[in-house]
Amino acid sequence: MALKATNPTTTNAWKKLQAHFETIKAQHLKTLFKSDTERANDLTVKWDDFYVDFSKNRITTETVNLLVELANELDLKDAISKYFKGDIINATEGRAVLHTALRAPKDATVYVDGENVIPEIHEVKKKIENFTNAVVNGDHKGFSGKAITDIVNIGIGGSDLGPAMVVDSLQYYKNQLATHFVSNVDGDHYQEIIKNLNPETTLFVIVSKTFTTQETLSNANSIRAWFLESQPTEAVSKHFVAVSTNIESVKAFGIDEENIFPMKDWVGGRFSLWSAVGLSISLALGYKHFESLLEGAHKMDEHFKTADFNENIPVISALLTVWYNNFFESESEAIIPYTQYLNQFATYLQQGIMESNGKSVDRNGNKVNYQTGTLIWGEPGTNSQHAFFQLIHQGTKLIPTDFIGYVNSLYGNKDHHDKLMSNYFAQTEALMNGKTEEEVLAEFEGKTMSKEAISALAPFKIFEGNKPTTSLLITKLTPESLGKLIAMYEHKIFVQGIIWNIYSYDQFGVELGKQLAKSILDELNNTSKDGKHDASTQNLLAFYMNNC
Ligand code: F6P
Numbered sequence: 001m002a003l004k005a006t007n008p009t010t011t012n013a014w015k016k017l018q019a020h021f022e023t024i025k026a027q028h029l030k031t032l033f034k035s036d037t038e039r040a041n042d043l044t045v046k047w048d049d050f051y052v053d054f055s056k057n058r059i060t061t062e063t064v065n066l067l068v069e070l071a072n073e074l075d076l077k078d079a080i081s082k083y084f085k086g087d088i089i090n091a092t093e094g095r096a097v098l099h100t101a102l103r104a105p106k107d108a109t110v111y112v113d114g115e116n117v118i119p120e121i122h123e124v125k126k127k128i129e130n131f132t133n134a135v136v137n138g139d140h141k142g143f144s145g146k147a148i149t150d151i152v153n154i155g156i157g158g159s160d161l162g163p164a165m166v167v168d169s170l171q172y173y174k175n176q177l178a179t180h181f182v183s184n185v186d187g188d189h190y191q192e193i194i195k196n197l198n199p200e201t202t203l204f205v206i207v208s209k210t211f212t213t214q215e216t217l218s219n220a221n222s223i224r225a226w227f228l229e230s231q232p233t234e235a236v237s238k239h240f241v242a243v244s245t246n247i248e249s250v251k252a253f254g255i256d257e258e259n260i261f262p263m264k265d266w267v268g269g270r271f272s273l274w275s276a277v278g279l280s281i282s283l284a285l286g287y288k289h290f291e292s293l294l295e296g297a298h299k300m301d302e303h304f305k306t307a308d309f310n311e312n313i314p315v316i317s318a319l320l321t322v323w324y325n326n327f328f329e330s331e332s333e334a335i336i337p338y339t340q341y342l343n344q345f346a347t348y349l350q351q352g353i354m355e356s357n358g359k360s361v362d363r364n365g366n367k368v369n370y371q372t373g374t375l376i377w378g379e380p381g382t383n384s385q386h387a388f389f390q391l392i393h394q395g396t397k398l399i400p401t402d403f404i405g406y407v408n409s410l411y412g413n414k415d416h417h418d419k420l421m422s423n424y425f426a427q428t429e430a431l432m433n434g435k436t437e438e439e440v441l442a443e444f445e446g447k448t449m450s451k452e453a454i455s456a457l458a459p460f461k462i463f464e465g466n467k468p469t470t471s472l473l474i475t476k477l478t479p480e481s482l483g484k485l486i487a488m489y490e491h492k493i494f495v496q497g498i499i500w501n502i503y504s505y506d507q508f509g510v511e512l513g514k515q516l517a518k519s520i521l522d523e524l525n526n527t528s529k530d531g532k533h534d535a536s537t538q539n540l541l542a543f544y545m546n547n548c
Pocket residue numbers: 156157158159207208209210211212213216269270355507510
């Protein structure tokens with residue numbers, strides 16, 4: 001069944017939100033806190049090991065109610081049921097969207113084309129488990145009889161970012177296998193990685209849903225050629241495995257059928273780390289941790305499916321994006337984890353969020369007359385405080401920011417953790433409260449500065465505050481809690497797409513550049529001279545060709 005396709009701006013709730021916005025837009029968060037002493041509790045959701053405080057957002061409980069009214073008017077509940085049931089909600093590609101089925105328990109049932117997909121998912125998981133155990137225990141040896149020491153994941157986009165982010169984020173839980181990621185078609189990328197590797201003890205995992213991606217196939221071919229410089233052809237089967245939906249092309253590449261970990265076309269690349277695409281995660285962390293990651297995601301799925309919208313973390317979080325994007329006209333969102341482990345988290349979410357919701361045609365095929373996808377960026381705190389926080393505090397742009405923090409550090413260094421977390425708490429307070437002129441002037445008291453000098457300097461030291469933040473406080477970074485966190489953002493993406501009336505699960509926007517690059521490559525290789533380019537591109541190509 002198709003998703004409903006209503007322009008959100010034509011709903012009654014949207015009109016009410018517009019009127020409500022006029023009453024909220026000039027209000028300072030400090031005033032909102034003063035006028036409602038229950039606000040901090042009322043606008044916080046406590047769920048499992050998550051404490052999510054939405055109260056430092058420029059909203060009231062009425063805003064949340066109106067946003068929920070909007071979600072109801074747009075049939076979000078029905079859309080969620082279609083999403084989990086396997087309806088063809090990726091209509092432009094004619095596919096279901098079932099990354100949630102990948103983390104569903106064995107006794108679940110999810111039908112695609114009349115067939116329950118859960119048994120096959122668990123068969124592939126068993127294959128991942130057996131292979132992981134064999135490699136980690138040293139039972140699966142390289143061709144010359146040595147144990148595997150290094151894993152190289154060769155993939156790009158969703159076949160790289162998810163596994164790379166999870167392995168980096170959960171490095172505390174890692175086993176002895178060193179894990180590397182090759183993604184860029186820039187030949188220097190793979191060269192830098194293989195230069196320190198021993199082909200006799202390295203396992204290469206080629207990950208490509210389509211097995212047609214230029215970057216991945218070029219890297220896989222070059223790496224295999226390097227491997228064969230020192231190893232016999234028979235060694236390939238011990239050192240190369242692949243993850244793909246395109247079994248025939250993988251076999252044509254020379255990989256044995258038993259070394260293929262299949263995936264289904266109803267798993268979108270940017271949501272695929274839960275599938276066999278997560279093989280490198282399983283190898284790096286051990287299967288048990290991979291399983292915990294999936295269990296965490298499943299718990300978030302259940303929360304998302306069953307919690308009232310007013311208490312539903314992904315739903316509120318998505319509706320707030322709509323509130324800021326479409327009413328406050330803010331353009332970007334920052335995601336700031338207060339743990340160095342989540343260093344790659346914002347980069348990972350950039351694909352998830354921007355490839356999904358960077359769309360300008362609605363589900364009726366019409367150009368939208370409102371803003372959609374937000375720009376996503378971020379870096380861990382405290383480093384980011386010393387980099388771009390100036391702009392969030394005193395710049396002209398409104399940047400709603402998610403602060404992700406953990407109650408416990410992994411190595412238990414309390415002194416450092418308290419310092420880290422004091423910054424986490426301080427920043428959201430500072431962003432909310434700002435610093436008034438009065439407070440600035442009070443700081444000058446007792447200083448030997450003229451009145452004129454003080455009043456000349458004071459404006460630069462004022463912080464207007466009223467900068468919205470959401471604080472996510474989680475007990476501890478574990479495979480399970482990371483699974484919950486990733487799934488939370490996945491569902492947030494889904495809800496945004498439903499509200500904005502766009503298709504979140506295709507990515508035609510990445511095709512045009514790919515096509516042009518292919519024909520320009522033919523010109524660079526002198527196999528085609530037909531290129532018709534604008535003058536600028538022509539000059540750039542000439543400069544490149546004359547100087548390389
Ligand atoms: O860049 C577009 C894209 O199709 C992504 O959506 C995908 O994650 C990536 O390319 C890699 O695709 P594949 O896994 O088929 O190699």
